[in-house]
Amino acid sequence: LMYKNNLPMTKENIKQFEAYQSGTNKLLNDINSITKNISELLKSPQDVSTDSVPSLAEDKQNYSIAQGLSNKDNAIESDPSTPEAPVQPEVLSNSQDTLKKVLQINGKLIDILYNDSTNSTNVTLGNPLGSLLSPEELTVLGKAIEQKIADQTQLPANIPSDLMQQVTNGILSLDDTMKLINYLSLPADNQAGTVITKLLDQFAPLQDNIVTIADTFNLSERTTLLEYMGDFPDDSGIKSQIENGSVTLQKLLTYIHQNLAQSDNKTAMKLLQAPEYSKLMENAFLQKWTLTPEKIAKKTPVQELYQNLQEDIEKLSQLSKEGKASSETLQIRESLKNLQENVTFMKDLNQMITYLGLPVQLKDQKLHSELYVYTRKKALQESPDNISVLLHLDMTHLGSLNIHIQMSHSLIQAKFCAEDKEAGQIIAKNIPLLEEALGRKGYELHAELVDTYEKPDFSKDFIEENSLDTAVKRYTFDIRT
Numbered sequence: 001l002m003y004k005n006n007l008p009m010t011k012e013n014i015k016q017f018e019a020y021q022s023g024t025n026k027l028l029n030d031i032n033s034i035t036k037n038i039s040e041l042l043k044s045p046q047d048v049s050t051d052s053v054p055s056l057a058e059d060k061q062n063y064s065i066a067q068g069l070s071n072k073d074n075a076i077e078s079d080p081s082t083p084e085a086p087v088q089p090e091v092l093s094n095s096q097d098t099l100k101k102v103l104q105i106n107g108k109l110i111d112i113l114y115n116d117s118t119n120s121t122n123v124t125l126g127n128p129l130g131s132l133l134s135p136e137e138l139t140v141l142g143k144a145i146e147q148k149i150a151d152q153t154q155l156p157a158n159i160p161s162d163l164m165q166q167v168t169n170g171i172l173s174l175d176d177t178m179k180l181i182n183y184l185s186l187p188a189d190n191q192a193g194t195v196i197t198k199l200l201d202q203f204a205p206l207q208d209n210i211v212t213i214a215d216t217f218n219l220s221e222r223t224t225l226l227e228y229m230g231d232f233p234d235d236s237g238i239k240s241q242i243e244n245g246s247v248t249l250q251k252l253l254t255y256i257h258q259n260l261a262q263s264d265n266k267t268a269m270k271l272l273q274a275p276e277y278s279k280l281m282e283n284a285f286l287q288k289w290t291l292t293p294e295k296i297a298k299k300t301p302v303q304e305l306y307q308n309l310q311e312d313i314e315k316l317s318q319l320s321k322e323g324k325a326s327s328e329t330l331q332i333r334e335s336l337k338n339l340q341e342n343v344t345f346m347k348d349l350n351q352m353i354t355y356l357g358l359p360v361q362l363k364d365q366k367l368h369s370e371l372y373v374y375t376r377k378k379a380l381q382e383s384p385d386n387i388s389v390l391l392h393l394d395m396t397h398l399g400s401l402n403i404h405i406q407m408s409h410s411l412i413q414a415k416f417c418a419e420d421k422e423a424g425q426i427i428a429k430n431i432p433l434l435e436e437a438l439g440r441k442g443y444e445l446h447a448e449l450v451d452t453y454e455k456p457d458f459s460k461d462f463i464e465e466n467s468l469d470t471a472v473k474r475y476t477f478d479i480r481t
Helices: 011-022 027-042 056-069 089-114 135-151 163-168 174-184 191-209 219-229 235-244 249-260 265-272 275-289 301-319 327-349 377-382 421-440 458-474
Strands: 354-361 366-373 386-395 399-408 411-418 444-450
Touching: 011 327, 011 458, 027 089, 027 275, 027 301, 027 327, 027 354, 027 366, 089 249, 089 265, 089 275, 089 301, 135 163, 135 174, 135 191, 174 191, 219 235, 219 265, 219 275, 235 249, 249 265, 249 275, 275 301, 275 354, 301 327, 301 354, 327 354, 399 421, 411 421, 421 444
Parallel strands: 411 444
Antiparallel strands: 354 366, 366 386, 386 399, 399 411
């Protein structure tokens, strides 16, 4: 079958082909494995426990003692009343070297998360307004906000008292500004509207990163995280944002990394190896490597997803070789390798048919989905408005679901096939809502529930079916030759 369909006959492709045949090809499996173990990369190369990492003050004290003892004669070593020798300076420096190495790895992880090629503007949510707007534009925006605030009877408690000064001086961050603009419902049809539109254009590509800590952390976990931060400075009231859950994952991870270098060794290592920090990293990578409803609204969400995956796999594979070798890091390497092979096989497969594995993240669940396009590539190029597809979903609560879709221009015909009968009843009840929603988008939907669910068969339904089209072509020849 691979030979007939011109799929490269490599060991890796054969392995993936078999996985697709057996249904064990889910991208989400490897993504979950990698994200759950990602914090293992931050473990010390020397495997130093957090309790053995001295604080900066302890470093200085031990160093002074060691220096003093080095000036005494050797007789002190044989005196039974002499206390145990303190940690020597060269040993103490190891803990600082260890922290430096771990901080480098942490910085690379954050760089992988938020500095990718899909954000060509290099603008981040934390960018101050002064780097995005001119002084004149800052003044216009400041006046518009001031006017709106004057009209408000009640404002959120976490709005700083020097808000206007932060806006006009260009100090307020992009994400905080957009939250304020949305809260105040600033008009977009006046002079300030032009400035707001400019900010929106720069903010739109970054909306993947607006997930807040409240989405995954309860109050107790947020409080524990704050305790780990110790004496970190409270930049722009960020600690209150952590406490109330309004801070974004990107802003929080960036803030923590920027302040770790100024912390004492023990505080920094305890924070980096805390389960709460591991959870932060896990959720940040899951957010980047899955499709959300917000991402689907963008023009090229799937293209960006796979571009990010390919780039990040390569960077993480290299990074996994820098840390301590453990069963967890070896698991990461194996999962990264399998994920890379899966993506490569999918690219080869798409030369023949259109197939996409889509890891999806909804509010309270992650799900594996597959999109098969029945329409042949050549026919699709000739008539892109006529398409026939199968969307297969493995839902946490609704079970497995097939959606057969035929689309001709703005007319959509859909058949829902649910493996679970109760789930089917829920879907049937809500089909009118879907028809109404698509109607507002300019589409006419005719949908029905059918009770003939069959699990898609990768070989039978797609590969073998496609082979019939290519079989004759293999034996055509030029009679003149």
